[in-house]
Amino acid sequence: MSLKSDTSVTAPLLDTIGSPRDLRRLTEPELVQVAEELRREVIAVVSETGGHLGSGLGVVELTVALHTVFDTPQDTLLWDVGHQCYPHKVLTGRRERMRSLRKKDGLSGFTRRDESPYDPFGAAHSSTSVSAGLGFAAARRLSGDDGFTICVIGDGALTAGMAFEGLNNAGLSGHRLLIVVNDNNMSIAPPTGALSAHLNALVASAGNRRDGDPVIRPASLFETLGFAYEGPVDGHDLPALLALFRRLRTADPGPVVVHVRTRKGAGYAPAEAARDRYHGVNPFDVATGQQRKPVARAPSYTEVFGKTLARLAVTDPRLVAITAAMPDGTGIDHFQRQFPERSFDVGIAEQHAVAFAAGLAASGYRPFCAIYSTFLQRGYDQVVHDVALQNLPVRFAIDRAGLVGADGPTHAGAFDIGFLANLPNFTVMAAADEAELAHMVRTAADHDGGPIALRYPRGEGTGVPLPEPPLVLPLGKGRIVDIGHTAALLSFGARLGECLEARALLAALGISVTVADARFAKPLDTGLIEDLMATHRLLVTIEEGATGGFGALVLHHLAGRGLLDGRCDIRTLTLPDRFIAQASPRDMYDDAGLNARQIASLVRDALGQADQHGTARIGGYPTWTEDRPVWTHHAEHR
């Protein structure tokens, strides 16, 4: 395919497609042309917006075939993860809005129920489609509807326990359920595990049959589970796909798995040649495939984590690393290259990753389980039952803590502070910058006393010098970063920079602010908190997490000690109690009210309110600018 370097696309047939209904009146050669125009359109769009590309390119023909043969949206079509749904969006009435993809107020990068009737189920976390699809199919039976339910699930997504649970439940259900296994022999990284080998064996035996060898096909896992099995079929052969789906639609064979073989990045040479087959990309030049990467001023948190861990592992043979199919995203790739025998990519299987780490810890190893905050949610019972309850020293490296930007609310790391710090035995840390992160990796590596978590955000660090060597931090101790008089900002995590900016803004108003870094949500530095309360008129906690996290723990401690006596006012700044829509991280934090200006306004307003309420309530410190000793111990005030 030749592609122009400008991103205008001539698409005479695609221009006539307002909805899938328009596909159904086209001839097969015309549909082939639509597929080609669709592929070029998706490349053109993503070259401008960035986003998930390789997976969508691999399902262009599949998307055209499914929408042509099945009566969507009356028939239910579910895309697992949803990162491959850009061609689907173009064909289902959203073409005009494609350049708003993943932007503020724009189209989501995944399927969303509120975006289109053609998105019957929201996704972004993997491996939900079979269970949800079975739910749709069961509902159809209950209401006497004879439509089809179609789930498209990748070979990577199929490695999750949840997908197996769904297949186990669906195989004997008798429902009109079509599971399309989109097997491109890729996850984000190359796939691992026996399922991948099994799919490859099915493909290999089919190839041999075609060559005339008398090969007996191995029974597929899917047939063993009660499904009819069709395939493997070439997922880029549109006429073959159309014929197969038309036959299945008429034959109505009950639950059926269609094994479709595709190429990630298909039809765009730079994507097909990429190591990750262009899974997620920045805007790029269409002619060359060259991505426009912003110049990094500092290493990313992920890189600092991965490199620090790999360095520590040189002298500590008990350190092992686990990723759930995201070696590059989590920085485990650094460790993997140096210590392949001590690193484990377990597939998209967070529950398994956590219990697996627990087994390693129980055997005397020092496992680092590196999982994005949002995906750790899937392994929560394992965190509680297999790790915390048995007090096993699993180290949780929690990347993508806080708001992540273009992936939106499905990928926000919002809840882990609350859901980890409420567990007995756990230690929970958050890094204020990448130097702190290095210290925390070292602290966690050394910590054999029980489970320990360190959380840090997506993206570039602050550019601070990295410690050489990183130190073991005293457990449950925070640090004072800047001393002031009137209000204290107690930050847990990477909003520290915003707190320092807020401090500068408030200084210009004559308001003197202390900034402290809590480092630990558990154990809490209660001495620091009580000192801040005793020596300031206002204490504000700030965290990149939902309500019920660090601030709640601070309040719980103070209430338990009877220290909420009005002498020092307190505010807790958290993410609001709603999901925050996709935008740039900065805009998302603006929406959440957690940027410097908003922190400064809150401090100014809270102090103003306290003044209106009367000075007695605030311990007789009536003016914002009053100069008084800073570190008076609280006991002297009480």
Ligand SMILES: Cc1ncc(C[n+]2csc(CCOP(=O)(O)OP(=O)(O)O)c2C)c(N)n1
């Ligand atoms: C629970 C969960 N863990 C991890 C991810 C990150 N993730 C998104 S897509 C993907 C790979 C999916 O591979 P596959 O299903 O084969 O689709 P392909 O990209 O190959 O088309 C991963 C690991 C996720 N979305 N959800």
Ligand SMILES: CC(=O)[C@@H](O)[C@H](O)COP(=O)(O)O
């Ligand atoms: C679809 C999905 O879940 C991943 O591809 C995710 O978008 C990666 O996010 P990062 O870019 O933060 O690694």
Ligand SMILES: [Mg+2]
């Ligand atoms: Mg795949």
